[in-house]
Each structure stands twice: as C-alpha cells, then as structure tokens.
Amino acid sequence: xxxxxxxxxxxxxxxxxxxxxxxxxxxxxxxxxxxxxxxxxxxxxxxxxxxxxxxxxxxxxxxxxxxxxxxxxxxxxxxxxxxxxxxxxxxxxxxxxxxxxxxxxxxxxxxxxxxxxxxxxxxxxxxxxxxxxxxxxxxxxxxxxxxxxxxxxxxxxxxxxxxxxxxxxxxxxxxxxxxxxxxxxxxxxxxxxxxxxxxxxxxxxxxxxxxxxxxxxxxxxxxxxxxxxxxxxxxxxxxxxxxxxxxxxxxxxxxxxxxxxxxxxxxxxxxxxxxxxxxxxxxxxxxxxxxxxxxxxxxxxxxxxxxxxxxxxxxxxxxxxxxxxxxxxxxxxxxxxxxxxxxxxxxxxxxxxxxxxxxxxxxxxxxxxxxxxxxxxxxxxxxxxxxxxxxxxxxxxxxxxxxxxxxxxxxxxxxxxxxxxxxxxxxxxxxxxxxxxxxxxxxxxxxxxxxxxxxxxxxxxxxxxxxxxxxxxxxxxxxxxxxxxxxxxxxxxxxxxxxxxxxx
Numbered sequence: 001x002x003x004x005x006x007x008x009x010x011x012x013x014x015x016x017x018x019x020x021x022x023x024x025x026x027x028x029x030x031x032x033x034x035x036x037x038x039x040x041x042x043x044x045x046x047x048x049x050x051x052x053x054x055x056x057x058x059x060x061x062x063x064x065x066x067x068x069x070x071x072x073x074x075x076x077x078x079x080x081x082x083x084x085x086x087x088x089x090x091x092x093x094x095x096x097x098x099x100x101x102x103x104x105x106x107x108x109x110x111x112x113x114x115x116x117x118x119x120x121x122x123x124x125x126x127x128x129x130x131x132x133x134x135x136x137x138x139x140x141x142x143x144x145x146x147x148x149x150x151x152x153x154x155x156x157x158x159x160x161x162x163x164x165x166x167x168x169x170x171x172x173x174x175x176x177x178x179x180x181x182x183x184x185x186x187x188x189x190x191x192x193x194x195x196x197x198x199x200x201x202x203x204x205x206x207x208x209x210x211x212x213x214x215x216x217x218x219x220x221x222x223x224x225x226x227x228x229x230x231x232x233x234x235x236x237x238x239x240x241x242x243x244x245x246x247x248x249x250x251x252x253x254x255x256x257x258x259x260x261x262x263x264x265x266x267x268x269x270x271x272x273x274x275x276x277x278x279x280x281x282x283x284x285x286x287x288x289x290x291x292x293x294x295x296x297x298x299x300x301x302x303x304x305x306x307x308x309x310x311x312x313x314x315x316x317x318x319x320x321x322x323x324x325x326x327x328x329x330x331x332x333x334x335x336x337x338x339x340x341x342x343x344x345x346x347x348x349x350x351x352x353x354x355x356x357x358x359x360x361x362x363x364x365x366x367x368x369x370x371x372x373x374x375x376x377x378x379x380x381x382x383x384x385x386x387x388x389x390x391x392x393x394x395x396x397x398x399x400x401x402x403x404x405x406x407x408x409x410x411x412x413x414x415x416x417x418x419x420x421x422x423x424x425x426x427x428x429x430x431x432x433x434x435x436x437x438x439x440x441x442x443x444x445x446x447x448x449x450x451x452x453x454x455x456x457x458x459x460x461x462x463x464x465x466x467x468x469x470x471x472x473x474x475x476x477x478x479x480x481x482x483x484x485x486x487x488x489x490x491x492x493x494x495x496x497x498x499x500x501x502x503x504x
Contacts, residue, residue, distance in 0.1 A: 018416060020328045020335070020359060020373045022397060022409035025080060029408045030071065034382055034400050036064035039115045041343045042146055042166065042207055042226075042261075043095025044382025045322070045458015046400045048389075049108050051099075051127040055497075057387045057463055058082075058127060060110065061400050062094040068112070072127055075390040080410050088121050088131045096383065096458025098148045102136070102159060103193050104429040108462060111161065113145035118163065136193040143180055144169055149454025150434065151211040151219060151241060152482065157429040158187035161195065162221055162454075164206030167229050179205040179230045182223070204234030208263040210455035211241065212435075215273050216293035218242060219435070224260030224278055236260060236278070252294045258285060259319075262457035266325035266334045268364070270446035272437060272480075279320030279338060279457070281349060283307045303366035306338055306356050310368050311376060314352040319343060322457035326386040326395050328373075330417030330468030332444030333360040339399055339457070341380030352378045355399065379404035383458045388466065393419045393495055395466060417444075417471060418494035421464035424451060424479045426502040432462070433502065435482035440467045440492075442475035464497050 034044035043064065048057040056073040059082065063069065068091045071082035093115045099108040107123035109132075117140040121129035133140070147164025165180035182200040187193065204225035214220040223237040236256045238247045247253035259281035265274040273289035275298075283305045286298035298304060308318055322339040329335070338356040342349050354376035358366035370376045380402040389396045394411035401407065420440065424433040432451065439448045449465045469475050473494050479487040481502050492498040 018329060018414050020357065020369055020411070020413045022374045023412045024374060024407065025410050026405065026407045029082060030069065030084070030406060032061055032063065032069050032400075032406050033066060033404060034062060034064045034402045035066045038344075039144065039169070040064035040095070040402070043113070043458050044400045044402055045096025045456065046383040046385050046398055046406070047097055047099050047459035047462070048385040048387045048398070049099035049462040051108055051123055053126070056391065057389060057461070059385070059398060060097050060099075060459075061406060062096045062383065062458055063092065064094065065092060067092055068094040068097065070127065073389060077391050080389045080396065080408065085127050088129045091119065095146055096148070098453060098460055099462040100150050100159065100453045101431050104157060104431060106431050111148055113148055113163075113458070115144050116142055118145050132193075137195050138185070139183065139195075139197045142170065146458075147206045147209040147223075147454075149209040149211040149221065149452070151453075152430040152434055154483070156187060158193050159430070159434070159453075160187060161185035162200070162209055162211065164209045164223065165203060166205050166207065166226070175229055177229070177231045179203050179225075179234070182206060200239070202234075204230040204237070207261050208455060208457055210263045210265060210452060212265060212274065212450050212452050213437070214238065214293070215289035215295055220247075222263060222276070224263050226259055226261070227257050228259050228281070252292070254294070256285070258283075261319075261321045262323045263455040264323035264325050264336070265450065265452070265455060267448045268325075268334060268360075270448065272439070272448045274450060277304065277323045277325065277336060279323045281319045282317040284320045284323070284338060301365065303368070304336060304358060306358065306368075309340075309350045309353050310356075311352065311354055311371060311378075314350040316348060316350040318353050319346075319349050321382050322384045322459070324384060324386045324456065324461075327419070327466065327468035328357070328386070328395050328411060329359070329413050330394065330419045330470065332417065332442070332447065332468050332470045333362075335359045336366060337384060337386060337397065339381035339384045341382065341402065344380075344402075354378050355381050355384075375409055377401075377407055379407075383456065385459060385461050387461045387463065388421075417468050418473070419466060419468045420475050420477070420492040420494060421466055421497040422477050422479075422492070423464040423497060423499045424502075425499070426481070427504055430482065433479070433481065437480045438465050439478045439480065440469070440475050442469040442472040444468070444470040444472050469494060
C-alpha cells in the first residue's frame with residue numbers, strides 16, 4: 001500500500017511552509033443561523049462570489065426558515081469586514097444557493113435551492129438582483145431541492161442546469177424509501193434563457209451534484225446520495241453527459257453506497273485527473289482517479305477518512321457535510337476542510353464533532369490540524385467556503401451552522417508560502433469558462449484545477465482559482481479550454497491575479 005501511495009502522490013520541492021493558523025473574527029459578522037425542522041436537517045450552504053465587481057468575494061448564505069442573507073465584502077488588506085445588502089425580497093425556505101452566470105451578460109446570477117419552488121435571481125450592478133424565475137421558465141414544483149450543478153454543451157449559448165431533490169415530501173409512505181427524482185433543465189433555442197425540464201431517474205436522495213471532466217476524460221454528472229433514506233438498492237451515481245446515461249459495472253463504474261452529503265474535487269498529483277472527496281456519516285471517502293478511467297478508494301492511512309472526532313469527549317462516528325480542497329498554507333499542496341456536525345440529535349453519531357482541517361504532507365498523507373489551527377468549532381456545521389476575503393494571498397474561511405451563528409476565520413498563517421490566482425474567461429456565452437482546466441507550473445511542482453459549478457454542500461466559491469507555490473517567485477499558467485484547445489503560456493509573478501481570455 002505504501003508503494004502504491006508513492007506512485008499516486010507527488011512531493012513538493014523546497015522548504016516546508018508554516019503550520020496553518022486562523023483567527024476567529026466572527027464577532028460583528030452576523031447573527032445569522034441556519035434554522036428549521038426536519039426539512040432543514042440538511043442544507044445550510046454558503047457561497048462566495050464577487051457580485052460588486054471590485055475583486056473581493058461577497059457572500060450569500062442559506063437560512064432555512066430564517067431569511068437568506070447577502071453580505072457585501074468591504075474588507076481591506078489585513079482587515080475583513082462585511083455589510084448586509086437587501087435581496088430581491090425576503091427569501092426563506094432556502095437550503096443553498098449557487099452563483100452561476102446564466103444569461104451571458106458577464107454578471108453572476110444565483111440559483112436558489114428551496115424546500116418548495118426554487119428561485120433564480122439575475123445579477124445586476126453592485127450586487128443588485130432581479131427575480132427572473134418566471135421569465136426564464138424555471139419549474140415551480142413543491143420538491144425539496146438539495147443539490148445543483150451546471151455545464152455548457154458544445155456551442156450552447158446558455159448552460160444546462162441539473163437540480164437534485166431529496167425525499168418526496170408528498171409521498172405518504174415516506175420518508176424512508178421515498179427518494180425523489182432529479183431534474184435536468186435544458187436551455188431552449190432562444191435569445192434569452194428559457195428552460196425545459198427533463199426528469200432524470202432513478203433518484204436516491206441527492207445531497208450533492210458535480211458536473212466535471214471525470215477520470216475517463218469525459219464530461220459527466222457525479223451524484224452523491226444519502227443511503228439513510230434510499231435504504232437499499234441505491235448508490236452513488238455517474239451520468240455520462242454526452243451519452244446521457246448512467247454508467248454501470250460494464251463501464252468500470254464500481255457501485256458505492258454511503259450517506260453522501262457533499263462532493264469536493266481536486267487534482268492531487270498533477271496528472272490532470274481530479275480526485276474526489278465524498279463526505280458521509282462515518283467514513284469520509286476519497287476516491288483516487290486512475291489512468292484507466294476508474295476510481296479506487298484511497299488507502300486508509302492517507303488520513304482523510306476522518307471517521308471520529310479528534311477532540312476528547314465523544315467517540316461516536318462523525319458526520320461530514322461540506323468539503324473543500326484548498327491550499328491554506330500556500331505550500332503547493334491542496335489541503336482539505338470538512339464541515340462536521342450531527343444531523344440534529346442522532347444518538348448514534350457524535351454531538352461534539354469539530355470541523356476538520358487536514359493538511360497534506362509531502363508524502364500525500366493528510367494530518368489533522370483543526371485544533372491547532374483554531375477552527376475546531378463543535379457547532380452543527382453545514383456549508384463552508386474558503387477564499388481570500390482581504391486580498392493578502394491567504395485563504396480565509398466562513399462556515400454556516402445549524403441553529404448556531406455562522407463563523408468567520410481570517411487566515412493568519414505566519415510565513416505562509418506565495419500564491420498566484422488565475423481568472424479564466426471566454427467571450428462566448430460561457431463567460432466564466434466553466435469546464436476549463438487551469439494548469440500552473442512552478443518550483444513547487446505542477447498543479448491543475450477544473451473550473452466547475454456545483455459540488456460542496458449547498459454552496460461553492462466562484463472566482464479566481466488559488467494556487468499556492470511555496471517559495472517560488474513566479475509560475476507559468478496555461479488554460480485548457482472546454483473545447484480542448486490550449487492557451488498560450490503566461491508568466492505569473494507571485495502575489496498576482498492573472499486574467500486569461502479565450503480568443504474568439
């Protein structure tokens with residue numbers, strides 16, 4: 001197993017960077033909580049995106065029975081601050097929201113997932129939003145939406161949207177064994193967004209979806225499902241977007257069943273195939289992308305299974321929700337944050353269940369640092385986002401909690417490595433180059449990230465991709481666009497944001 005691990009992961013040259021450290025600056029942020037009964041046991045997402053065009057990521061956070069909130073980033077370097085802004089009317093029943101540019105105007109819109117009819121808000125200047133749910137023909141059903149992702153088909157002006165639903169609340173035989181179907185929203189041939197729904201079944205109580213290039217190099221829809229309600233016969237799913245069918249064992253798709261909550265993806269070894277992190281109750285499952293297009297479970301000693309709390313006082317299994325790969329100390333290796341927390345009062349699961357911050361070492365193994373880094377909160381965490389709020393080159397952290405105030409942590413890691421940020425864009429309808437892969441090479445090694453919409457649990461980060469480069473002073477950047485063509489190589493000085501636009 002150790003030999004296999006050495007083949008999978010790569011080592012970063014140069015001196016190790018400092019241990020991560022975060023400062024809790026939640027006081028004064030917001031009293032916002034994710035609240036509600038059993039229909040809000042799940043959800044509670046938060047998304048970070050720049051809706052004011054000032055280069056700083058703003059926030060939108062689900063509230064459940066409490067109103068969803070929008071917070072404008074008014075930070076300065078070394079000081080993080082937010083101001084509340086109004087939305088297009090009070091929005092409640094929200095499980096999560098995803099930023100996505102739908103109408104081709106270059107401004108991010110919001111797909112809002114709800115217990116009940118979903119809503120879509122069209123982004124305008126300076127974080128203004130207009131409700132376009134009816135005019136864009138977004139289906140108004142009473143379904144329980146808990147997952148979202150999107151992709152652009154070749155030559156399409158508008159994205160295809162995938163919406164995941166949880167338990168069928170209207171089924172009198174529920175909740176167990178009454179999982180709802182999914183919905184594919186196909187754009188119609190028109191000059192403005194106009195969507196037609198298509199049922200995707202079977203559904204196994206979806207809590208996360210991610211459209212991306214899979215280990216085969218094909219565009220696929222990954223669906224993570226909660227076996228707590230599908231009881232038996234269900235599994236994780238992979239739907240081939242081009243062939244429009246679910247993969248089976250004949251395709252090399254190994255059946256996996258777990259209490260699926262969230263999806264994170266990241267190329268961890270520089271081979272331009274993304275590994276996957278699937279959060280769950282109990283073990284958190286990492287899947288390693290193989291050269292033959294399959295996935296294999298990571299070795300147990302990799303350190304990512306995080307199956308029990310790492311602080312004393314509760315030895316019952318953990319419950320994982322949102323997961324994010326992010327290089328928090330800028331050493332050139334992606335680390336892993338997992339939001340943890342009991343569903344509500346499940347007696348078989350840990351109640352004192354701190355969030356994980358797993359730091360990747362040179363050998364590819366991950367070591368827990370949540371306690372020493374200062375992020376070991378034991379509230380019932382749900383959604384989270386890691387992004388640079390104050391522009392100092394270090395990734396900060398925000399976490400939404402169920403029936404507890406949201407938390408904000410400023411990254412104050414001493415002697416952190418350098419970083420570069422990459423913002424890729426296109427002049428066609430896919431303005432934010434969803435589906436492209438950014439490849440960064442420096443003295444710290446070769447790294448790559450896909451640009452995607454979806455994944456996580458109830459929310460995501462939209463904006464420049466962050467790459468730690470350790471002690472390197474410069475890096476080279478290249479983009480593989482969704483059509484497979486490559487951009488010119490661009491040289492990026494440490495600390496800079498590089499903007500690369502696909503030619504017409």
